[in-house]
Amino acid sequence: MVSGETAAVRRGRPPQTVEQAEEVRQRIIDATAAVFARSGSRGLSVASIIEQAGLARPTFYRYFPNATEPLNVVLDASNDGLVSAIATALSGSDEPVQLGIRLIDAYMDWARGHGTMLRPLFAELHDPGSPVSAYRERALDDIRALVRKAFAELGRRAPSPLDMDAALHVCEYLVYRLAIGTEPATQPDAALTAEARLVMIRVLLVTLGTRDDLAYAMELPGLIAE
Structure with missing residues (x-):
């Protein structure tokens, strides 16, 4: 005779391993990123996520209470990736x-790595x-702190808040232009991306650099127009 407890175990779903869970x-998170890339946060819902993931609604709710939570995971990873990449860049020379x-x-590189989600x-x-907007300010604050730290390590006076924000906002705007000017399913034009990179570097030099920095930059091929 099978006990009630044993029968319940047999009738139920086998327990998941940690790896399976x-x-x-991750399948839900990846589906959320795909829906966000296609429709933005306004088009994000539990229904759209589970359709993309090929999962049942009860399965989704075992992991997340709503559609915003997996999006927060996606945005956290995006912010962490940006701040980490810039921290590494500022420690390399x-x-x-x-x-x-x-x-x-x-x-x-961070922007390029987002593919169609950049738009x-x-x-x-x-x-x-x-x-998304709340994550922007958090990332900007982290980047400001990293730049101030790099200036201190170089023995330089920290840039003024206005200079810092001018540099950050111009860079942000140019990537925004690249993203908005691109068809949803494609990457930004390579030539336009290269031009935007040069403009960002020049703006950074003028807002945060010194005369010596500009003199050094003049010797770098292709950076400053003749």
Whole structure:
């Protein structure tokens, strides 16, 4: 005779391993990123996520209480990736101009790594109704702190808040232009991306650099127009 407890175990779903549970959780997160890339946060819902993931609704709710929570995981990873990349870039040289170039390249690589998600990400940065906007200020604060730390390590006076924000906002705006000017399913034009990179570096030099930095930059091929 089978006991009631044993029968209940047999009738129920086999318990998941930790690895299986993490796989399902990641599947939900990946589906959330795909829906966000296609429709932005306004088009994000539990229904759209489970359709993308190919999962049942009860399965979703075992991992997340709503559609915003897996989006927060996606945005956390995006912010962490940006701040980490810039921290690494600013620790790779003791030459100020090269540090600035490395910072811009890290920023561009981070943006490029988002693929089609870059478009809605930047489209919603300034939308107070989007969860994306809160992450923007957090990332900017972290980047400001990293730049001030790099200046201190170089023995330089920290840039003024206005100079710092001018540099950050111009860089943000240029990537925003690249993202918005691109078809949803494609990457930004390579030539336009290269031009935007040069403009960002020049802006960084003028707002945060010194005369010596500009003199050094003049010797770098292709950076400053003849």
